[in-house]
Amino acid sequence: MINFKRQANAIKNCNKTNKTNKNAVIAEIKVHSPKYGDLLKQRNELDILKIYEEAGVVGISYITDKQYFNGDFDVFKEICKNTELPVLRKDFITKKAEIEKTAEAEASTVLLIPRILGEETAEFVDYANSCGLDTLVEVHNEQEIEIAKNTKTSMIGINNRDICKLELDDGTVSLTEKLANLIPKDRILVSESGISNLNDLNIALMYTDAVLVGTSFMKADFEIQKEFVKSFVGENYD
Numbered sequence: 001m002i003n004f005k006r007q008a009n010a011i012k013n014c015n016k017t018n019k020t021n022k023n024a025v026i027a028e029i030k031v032h033s034p035k036y037g038d039l040l041k042q043r044n045e046l047d048i049l050k051i052y053e054e055a056g057v058v059g060i061s062y063i064t065d066k067q068y069f070n071g072d073f074d075v076f077k078e079i080c081k082n083t084e085l086p087v088l089r090k091d092f093i094t095k096k097a098e099i100e101k102t103a104e105a106e107a108s109t110v111l112l113i114p115r116i117l118g119e120e121t122a123e124f125v126d127y128a129n130s131c132g133l134d135t136l137v138e139v140h141n142e143q144e145i146e147i148a149k150n151t152k153t154s155m156i157g158i159n160n161r162d163i164c165k166l167e168l169d170d171g172t173v174s175l176t177e178k179l180a181n182l183i184p185k186d187r188i189l190v191s192e193s194g195i196s197n198l199n200d201l202n203i204a205l206m207y208t209d210a211v212l213v214g215t216s217f218m219k220a221d222f223e224i225q226k227e228f229v230k231s232f233v234g235e236n237y238d
């Protein structure tokens with residue numbers, strides 16, 4: 001089977017080149033937010049993909065959940081097909097068949113949530129790895145960190161928001177500051193959600209290897225979107 005394990009390597013390679021001030025930014029093509037509504041605003045997902053690529057991000061995230069985030073698996077497949085960047089699938093995965101479907105789409109990484117999978121998280125990580133996928137195991141509290149630590153996941157994400165509140169809470173990077181030192185250094189650590197400006201970004205990157213940003217990139221006006229994303233990636237990126 002083809003090995004799609006690219007997300008973790010992309011972040012590691014990016015960090016090696018940090019001499020050039022390039023930050024490891026995973027950019028989300030987020031079409032809908034439960035809090036802000038439509039974020040796509042009649043734009044095309046593949047145009048946004050191109051902007052993110054040109055801005056120098058290390059990876060792409062896309063939410064396939066339809067019910068709350070208006071995601072579309074066919075769009076996800078198109079995104080995977082149209083980029084060399086690693087692509088993360090975010091969804092509420094509960095079945096191994098969904099992991100197979102993610103690998104078939106030639107994604108790089110699948111999100112797994114201990115809040116949903118509990119002690120089965122480790123088994124789902126192994127299964128995703130056997131399908132050639134990287135895994136991002138997402139935590140929001142100490143109990144979930146214990147579950148994540150007992151898996152072979154290469155990446156752990158601290159979601160600054162409580163996903164059970166479906167984005168109606170305001171996540172802040174203070175959660176990343178609080179939890180980061182509980183996560184073993186051999187895992188790639190990602191700060192996710194609620195990162196809306198360079199101050200948030202800099203705080204998150206003091207504690208983590210990468211950040212995942214959606215809403216603030218999507219809310220930036222189309223004309224300035226690339227420059228805005230570039231400012232997160234780092235001034236010296238070309």
Ligand SMILES: O=C(O)c1ccccc1NCC(=O)[C@H](O)[C@H](O)COP(=O)(O)O
Pocket residue numbers: 028030063065069090091092111113138159163192193194195212213214215216
């Ligand atoms: O993170 C999850 O557990 C999740 C699972 C399924 C659908 C959506 C999910 N979370 C939302 C996000 O992933 C955020 O959009 C992402 O972290 C970006 O956050 P923001 O920059 O605040 O839009």
